[in-house]
Amino acid sequence: NAGVTQTPKFRILKIGQSMTLQCTQDMNHNYMYWYRQDPGMGLKLIYYSVGAGITDKGEVPNGYNVSRSTTEDFPLRLELAAPSQTSVYFCASSYNQGLNTEAFFGQGTRLTVV
Amino acid sequence: DQQVKQNSPSLSVQEGRISILNCDYTNSMFDYFLWYKKYPAEGPTFLISISSIKDKNEDGRFTVFLNKSAKHLSLHIVPSQPGDSAVYFCAAGSTLGRLYFGRGTQLTVWP
Numbered sequence: 001n002a003g004v005t006q007t008p009k010f011r012i013l014k015i016g017q018s019m020t021l022q023c024t025q026d027m028n029h030n031y032m033y034w035y036r037q038d039p040g041m042g043l044k045l046i047y048y049s050v051g052a053g054i055t056d057k058g059e060v061p062n063g064y065n066v067s068r069s070t071t072e073d074f075p076l077r078l079e080l081a082a083p084s085q086t087s088v089y090f091c092a093s094s095y096n097q098g099l100n101t102e103a104f105f106g107q108g109t110r111l112t113v114v
Numbered sequence: 115d116q117q118v119k120q121n122s123p124s125l126s127v128q129e130g131r132i133s134i135l136n137c138d139y140t141n142s143m144f145d146y147f148l149w150y151k152k153y154p155a156e157g158p159t160f161l162i163s164i165s166s167i168k169d170k171n172e173d174g175r176f177t178v179f180l181n182k183s184a185k186h187l188s189l190h191i192v193p194s195q196p197g198d199s200a201v202y203f204c205a206a207g208s209t210l211g212r213l214y215f216g217r218g219t220q221l222t223v224w225p
């Protein structure tokens with residue numbers, strides 16, 4: 001059982017470049033999330049989705065876009081990379097929201113923008 | 115504006131003793147709380163949760179206590195083991211909203 005899979009694990013981007021962070025889950029979860037973790041900081045929600053075709057902004061959505069065309073996939077798009085987007089990105093999924101609804105996280109993507 | 119605060123960035127405990135990790139929150143609408151554990155180069159993994167209608171929840175060596183009036187929760191690990199060394203994140207949410215995470219506490223358990 002793969003769980004939540006993120007690719008790539010590492011990436012270096014130049015300022016102004018674009019890229020897509022891939023996330024897929026095989027647990028048939030409705031909810032999917034993208035978080036970023038800056039050094040010494042907690043996880044901040046970028047975008048989330050409650051089901052295919054539905055997405056919503058989190059705490060720090062600026063500079064990012066998402067889509068949810070299938071239940072399994074939730075890619076995160078960076079259009080014009082900036083040094084402030086250097087971070088570790090985590091994708092997560094959960095069956096529902098609320099108590100006893102643990103979120104399963106991927107291993108993370110470490111992104112550096114130079 | 116941090117709604118979930120973990121004021122201790124690190125904690126060092128001897129093996130066999132109790133580890134107590136603390137977490138404070140500001141939003142009285144939160145009705146469930148979770149603890150996650152994170153090892154280096156891995157994603158966070160769920161550890162234990164508690165509903166706002168309870169004040170204690172146990173799972174083996176891990177116990178979470180909730181004090182709603184103080185808006186405070188704590189995670190107790192007894193006895194602590196070297197394999198418990200990790201970053202622990204406190205998270206809070208309401209059934210209507212999303213999860214808010216604290217900054218994490220690095221726990222080191224030494225032999």
